[in-house]
Amino acid sequence: MNFHYIRNTRTIAMAALLAGAVSACTPESSDKELGPLPTASFTAEPLAGNPNKIVVTSTTPGGFMFEYTDDNNNKATREKDTLSYFQAGEYTIQFTVFTSGGFAKAVKKVTIAQNAKTQDILKGGDMGTDSQQFWTVLNTGGTQTAIRIENGAMHFENTGDSNGAIYQKVSVKAGKSYIFSAKVTGNGASNSWFEIYIDTAVPKQGSDYGGNKYISLNTWAGCGAVKFTGDLAVIGCDGTGKNKNGVMSFTKTGDVYIVVKAGSAGGTLGTGGIVMDDVKFLEEI
Template sequence: MSYQKLKKNIGLGVLAAFTLVGCVPEDEELSLGEQPEATFMVEAVAGQNNTYVLTNTTPGAFVSVWDKGSGFEKGREMDTIFLPDRGTYDIQLVAVTSGGADTSAVQTINVETSDPAAGNLVVGGRMNAEDADHWTLFTISDGVAFEMVEGKMRATGGGWGHAGFYQAVQVEANKPYQFGATVSGSGASDTWFEVYFGRTEPQSYQDYSDGGVQLALNTWAGCATTSFNGSLLSVGCEGALRETNGVITFDEGGTIYLVVKTGGGDLGAEGIAIDNLELRGTK
């Protein structure tokens, strides 16, 4: 067992112990039962997209602490979760009984399709190592390159190089979508960083402008010249989506290409990084 795993289990044990003591009436005599073995069941909810019921099946359990993919927190014996985004989610349970606490084995939920209303249509937008296969890199002119590093897609270089990356996304006609992304950098000069939604697939060593600039950093317009870290919508200084607070609609449904490209004289010491790319339907 790794140190981090051991530390997490110790912390959960302490939490469970306090919970146990707090739940026993003062006028009752304490007696520990058999050490539990934490178990739970996962069931998909019929007729509801990406919705699941988690049921603590540990005999005698009176406290349920669930990790639903983003850390442990106290919940109910039977909890319902909604997972809007396509991906895999590791679910785990700490169950507390009169005999103590136990951490269950992990059960993995595989969400095949993002929820059409609330799900992120961008696959691999968090830019974790396993997300690399969902993106295609392309070079427009040598001198700038993108690379996935430490949870971000980072562009470095300069010399008037030009490069990008993209992904095909399926959209519906006349449906409003909310776009968002996080960008960071140490400050650049003579540099642009742009987002497009186009109908044509990018080609290596060809510039891309299909659909027009939707959001952008542009040092000539006054942004990204010093250190920055935040939403592209707030950090950026150009693009049509600045007028709609990031909401975009498409006249025709089908395949569009989410394209990010950058280039210029000097992207800065740390380059320009982007992550948390999202395109979600709005209600």
Template sequence: MRTQIVKLRFFLIGVLVAALTACQPEEVTTGNGLSDPDVDASFTVESVSGEPNRFTLTANRNDVLKSLWNIGDGFYTGDLTEEIFLPDAGTYTITHQAYGRGGIINETSQEINVATSDPVAGNLIKGGEFEKAEDHEQWTVLQISDSGTYWTFNEGSANVVGSGYNQQGLYQAIEVEANKEYTIDMKVFGSGAINTWFEVYVSPTAPVQKQDYTAEGRRMGLSTWDGCANGPFEGKLSKIGCVGSGNTVSFEQSGTVYLVIKSGGESLGSTGISLTNVEFRGSAN
């Protein structure tokens, strides 16, 4: 009887050793197929025939699960084949991020040289990149609340910080043509906010100091209640915003309209909300 017990013990030990040995990999290699460290982020750039400001970006399709593109205003989720419009003359750095198996991310960049600006889609905003004092002078601060929220101008951006549900705005007058479509956009970035709004308006109604501005309704914006700007963010407002009736506008009469940007809330975050590359352009065909 004792001999049988001893044999049984040795048998069980042997089974356990075999099981543990079977679980160990024979060799550490580059992976087991669940991740792809060499996911290819390469892409090609082709000019669109007859349209010198439009380009087609085509990413490699092998094992790419998701594509993110950055044409100068932050990354956004796009397609493997993406058409972009670069209205201003200059050199642009285009970056593609390719997501592969296992969350692996690789990226590559290329430069595109645009020889001429689009004659229809020229930017009507003055000082929209906030690079110099002359740019800052193109903007007027709209004081809505007495205190608690304020704008500052930096080299390359304008920044609004605040709390206590106070708000303050920024605006610029623009001359428009009747029945012509215009598109509004801007790059925005911040650390994340609490119970905060960031809204864009365009209207022939002139802003008045110490008064709120809601003319024609908000066109685009951020709202923590609607799911954006709760955490860190960066990108074109048209891509990452979550409220508004749309960033394409037209007017029945030629004349002066006002682009008004206002923000406020419980807390605009540790860094506030910044903007740059503000655009108001005639819509290209």
């Protein structure tokens, strides 16, 4: 008992000593005042030679932190930065700047006159008769979801608990913008997932696939449980690409894998399963 008492007393004394040291190192109060509240301002101009890129530049004096966001879920954080747009239309850019006096916001509208020039770097996305050669079925272990390309579409079906995937490798370039899209239809699944992964991890036969789940239908998250049809990048309710309309970019040049994984746990993918076609992975030119 005495041993425990002495050890605990020493611990308390040490804590008090450290507290005193921290207190002694606390800087003394200063009479320096905060700066005036800022008035946010910025410019938004098309990039020379590419009207689908908008160069945003802070013109706010004294700014040290910047954020540009828009209604297409683009985001930029440098004092002078660039926002990319694939589709023609009007977009609202909101700018937030921080200075020594606080933060302020400003808004501008920009008009994109035409769709961006792109190329589809995915092969066999039209699900034609020769599409199978570009896709590799992935055995994820356990009961496999049935996956086949037939009649111009990719079909995913099961009658109970299952999992399975199919994938394709593509090469991406740092700094370029990409957009994923795929038409999906179904009659309503239960306790199921239909996921798109876009990641550098190499798929391995016999192992489940994880990594960056970009967009998915997920009945637990609130989508895919009732009859649906549309662009997965838009109607998906789970993943890092949620509400980004399929737009993404990469910080490194190299290979990534587009993995489509579907399955159920305590349910099924629904009558007729889930059908996917017109899959595209567009790269800006």
